[in-house]
Amino acid sequence: MKFNIIMPTYNRPKYIREAVDSILSQYVDLELIIRDGGESIKHLLPEDDRIKYFNEKDGGITDAMNKGLKIATGDIISWANDDDMLVPGILKRVEEEIKDYEWLYGKISLTSGGELGEPWNFERMMKVNIVPQPSVYWTRKAFESAGLMDEENDLASDYAYWIELGKRYTPKFLNEIMATYRVHEDQITSKTPTEQLSQADRVRNKLK
Numbered sequence: 001m002k003f004n005i006i007m008p009t010y011n012r013p014k015y016i017r018e019a020v021d022s023i024l025s026q027y028v029d030l031e032l033i034i035r036d037g038g039e040s041i042k043h044l045l046p047e048d049d050r051i052k053y054f055n056e057k058d059g060g061i062t063d064a065m066n067k068g069l070k071i072a073t074g075d076i077i078s079w080a081n082d083d084d085m086l087v088p089g090i091l092k093r094v095e096e097e098i099k100d101y102e103w104l105y106g107k108i109s110l111t112s113g114g115e116l117g118e119p120w121n122f123e124r125m126m127k128v129n130i131v132p133q134p135s136v137y138w139t140r141k142a143f144e145s146a147g148l149m150d151e152e153n154d155l156a157s158d159y160a161y162w163i164e165l166g167k168r169y170t171p172k173f174l175n176e177i178m179a180t181y182r183v184h185e186d187q188i189t190s191k192t193p194t195e196q197l198s199q200a201d202r203v204r205n206k207l208k
Contacts, residue, residue: 001095003030003137004074008064009082011038015182016082017045023080024048026091031074035064062157066148078137079158084108085180086134094137097172102145103138103165105131106174112183119173122166126204131171133158134179138165145169156199160206 005023009016023032024046032051036042037058045051052071058064065079076098080086098104107117118130125131136158138146146164149157165171 001029001076002074003028003091003094004033004068004072004077005030005080006033006035006065006068006072006077007080007082008035008058008061008068009038009041010036010061010064012082013041013044014083016041019080019082019084020045020051022085022088024050025088026086027089028091028095030091031072032080033068033072035068037064059151060154062149062151062154065157066151069143069148072143075140076137077140077143079133081134081181083182083184084134085182087178087180090178093174093176093178097174098137098139101139101172102142102169103136104172104174105136105162106176106178108132108134108179108181109177110181110183115177116181117173119175120166120171125163125166129159129162129200131159131162132179132181134181135174136162142169153199153202155195156202159200 030050034051034053035058036055040055042053042055045053058067094104107115109115116132117135142165145168146161150160153160
């Protein structure tokens with residue numbers, strides 16, 4: 001079973017090596033696709049045949065994700081932030097647990113304290129995002145069904161995609177920490193919280 005981990009990045013080199021190392025240290029068959037839309041950070045990356053690095057301009061984080069999805073060949077796909085860290089051994093856990101499901105997610109811990117992630121409930125999902133992006137994994141079958149991500153609401157495209165997956169398949173929820181979410185000033189949630197919430201509202205209205 002092969003994993004494709006897609007990592008969009010744009011002029012945010014501070015934590016990327018730690019994020020990349022947390023992926024490459026996993027004991028599974030994987031390919032890390034890094035889509036870099038800013039100044040090249042290739043010199044910060046380890047020499048590893050499992051990394052596919054692309055440095056070219058894109059139309060934003062969702063466009064970068066879609067470009068990664070188009071070349072993904074793995075059995076399981078995920079979206080990795082360039083500043084977060086996977087829990088050691090978590091990809092092996094996903095490999096073991098996803099067998100009878102088309103997608104899976106769990107909890108994440110925040111560097112500022114606390115946790116995010118709740119058991120699946122579609123009605124609640126249509127009110128608030130209970131699925132933390134760094135914990136989500138979906139199969140090739142789920143990808144072929146849901147297609148590419150919606151670029152219209154770039155700051156809430158993950159939320160929209162989880163809803164699309166949830167319309168098609170009930171996910172498995174792992175009641176455990178799967179990744180560490182780094183809270184800092186130079187992140188989308190911190191820089192544009194009002195616009196992100198506004199886009200989430202548009203997603204809900206669009207997908208009702």
